[in-house]
Amino acid sequence: MSQSQQLILSSVLALGTCYVLMSFMRRLRAAKSNIPLVPYSIPFVGHFIELISHPFEFLSKCREKYGDAFDVYMMGTTLTMVTGQTGYEILKAPEAAMSHELAMDEALNFSWIIGYPMWKYKALNAPYIMPKYTSGLNGMDKLIDSELRDSLKRTFNGTHMMTVPNIEDFLHNIITPTMCNIILGKETCHDPELLSTARHFSSDLSECMGIANLIPFKPLVPYVLDLVDSKIKHHRHVMVTKLIPVIELRRRLETKLGSAYEKPLDLLQRHIDARDSQGKPYPADVIAPKLSVYIFAGVYNLILLVSHIVHFVAADDKVCRQLREEQDRIIATHGEQLTKEAVANMKFLDMVVKETLRLTITPFRSSRQAMHTQVLSNDLFSAAHVGANPESFDPWRYRNNPLATTVAADFISFGCGPRACSGRYVAVHVTKATVALLVRGYDMRTATGRRPEPTFSLMECKPGQVEMVLEERI
Ligand code: HEM
Structure with a gap:
């Protein structure tokens, strides 16, 4: 037997042993837990096919049969799915009991992406950075307004009517430069390579994690991804090569100009200003890859959300009319500028955002890793109360609690709970500002006159494909 054959054989044996060991551990764990494991017939693969092909139907059936909490098994891993009141209880638990950080890292391999343990540098973590960044929108409303208007102008390029074959591509042209500006800064927010990374990072990461899921022994994941992935490595390279010179330049300017240096408002600057426990700034090669977490969290999610809203609004005259009436009132009171106050007063638009988020939510919303054995109160399930016709688009159902930022x-x-999305104030503001500009300036219609059916996967709800026409209003 040649040396390489020996290597392959020993790797296969090692993987096989790991698998047998993990199966044993899993049975041991199942025997100790009183959470039911949904039966499956294909070894190792488990429920993977059902979860990928029809997640909602599969999980709803499991819930009907087993209640709020049940175990599913896929690709060598047992996951406890928790829904309803019990799920709410888990989301509200503190980090020390239910770790958001460990679960995120295991699900998305962020430590592998950024090249060091994700939670290593405390002052760079979301709970520390984000409140300073989002408090009162940090004065970013004017920046968001002008970047959105410029992007719209560039995209329409002097035409009064536009046929849009793909709504995500159209909104990428408007939203991505804006989000890149407020996350990464004005220096790079029109860089074509960075814009492309921002647009594709999330979907490429989902693809890459599909591969990671096939690896039964989790400690091997980073090594295998290093061998097989090229897209995420490319995105990491783009982030690092584009941002390190900006960080260094800003530091030089601050040293040179002192208090006369006008610091940018973006999230990058929050990272530059952060200090470790000894009061030292973090190196540029630590900061640059960390920003990819926000690109992942912030850009594609917004493109999807606004795409869904545009489809709903284009297919619903009543909603469109009420949005326009609201915009007329806002302009009469606040003028044309999309200031923080003006956007906050768009209450009906808030309801539209909230209803769209409700109807496009995906099964894997939040994940946690239990830090020790937990006894759940096992309350009887109390259905989330959304009123009549929960499957229909009815923004008015939120007339008494319109704010889309209130979880x-x-x-x-x-x-x-404590780890709810800390970018939601920015997310909702940018969403409302974008929709407000579109509703004020354009008549929007789909080629079919109807909203196309979206497609759901475990982590994403993609808008259906339909040609749209956007025509400037006179
Ligand atoms: C439509 C847009 C968005 C949606 C639907 C969304 C949704 C979520 C969800 C479900 C979580 C997990 C919460 C949990 O586990 O309980 C989360 C976390 C997070 N999101 Fe968002 N998000 C959006 C936009 C943004 C934006 C624009 C940013 C930043 C600029 C952002 C930054 C974050 C961060 C930093 C976390 C982790 C919070 C922590 O570690 O404590 N998100 N988001």
Whole structure:
């Protein structure tokens, strides 16, 4: 037997042993837990096919049969799915009991992406950075307004009517430069390579994690991804090569100009200003890859959300009319500028955003890793109360609690509890500002006159494909 054959054989044996060991551990764990394991027939693969092909139907059936909490098994891993009141209880648990950080890292391999343990540098972590960044929108409303208007102008390029074959591509041209500006800064927000990374990072990461899921022994994941992935490595390279010179330049300017240096408002600057426990700034090669987490969290999610809203609004005259009436009132009170106050006063638009988030929520919304054995109160399931016809688009159902940024037991699109989405204030503001500009300036219609059916996967709800026409209003 040649040396390489020996190597392959020993790797296969090692993997096989790991698999047998893990199966044993899993049985041991199942025997100790009183959470039911949904039966499956294909070894190792488990429920993977059902979860990929029809996640909602599969999980709803499991829930009907087993209640709020049940175990599913896929690709060598047992996952506890928790829904309803019990899920809410878990989301509200503190980090020390239910770790958001470990679960995120295991699900998305962020430590592999950024090249060091994701939670290593405390002052760079979301709970520390984000409040400073989002408090009162940090004065970014004017920046968002002008970047959105410029992007719209560039995209329409002097034409009064536009046929849009793919709504995501159209909105990428408007939203991605804006989000890149407020996350990465004005220096790079029109760089074509960075814009392409921002647009594709999330979907490429989902693809890459598809491969990671096939690897039964989790400690091997980073090594295998290093061998097989090229897209995420490319995105990491783009982030690092584009951002390190900007970080260094800003530091030089600050040293040179002192208090006369006008610091940018973006999230990059929050990272540059952060200090470790000894009061030292973080190196540029630590900061640059970390920003990819926000590109992942912030850009494609927004493109999807606004795409869905545009489809709903284009197919619903009543909603469109009420949005326009609201915009007329806002312009009469606040003028044309999309200031923080003006956007905050768009209450009906808030309801539209909230209803769209509700209807496009995906099964894998939030994940946690239990840090020790937990006894759940096992409350009887109390259905999230959304009123009549829960499957229909009815923004008025939120007339008494319109704010899309308020997380609650019956609205978990931004998660809930101590680790709820800390970017939601920015996310909702940019979403509302984009939709407001489109509704004010354009008549929008789909070629079919109807909203195309979206497609759901475990982590994404993609808008259906339909040609759209956007025509400037006179
Ligand atoms: C439509 C847009 C968005 C949706 C639907 C969304 C949704 C979510 C969800 C469900 C979580 C997990 C919460 C949990 O586990 O309980 C999350 C976390 C997070 N999101 Fe968002 N998000 C959006 C936009 C953004 C934006 C624009 C940013 C940043 C600029 C952002 C930054 C974050 C961060 C930093 C976390 C982790 C929070 C932590 O570690 O404590 N998100 N988001």
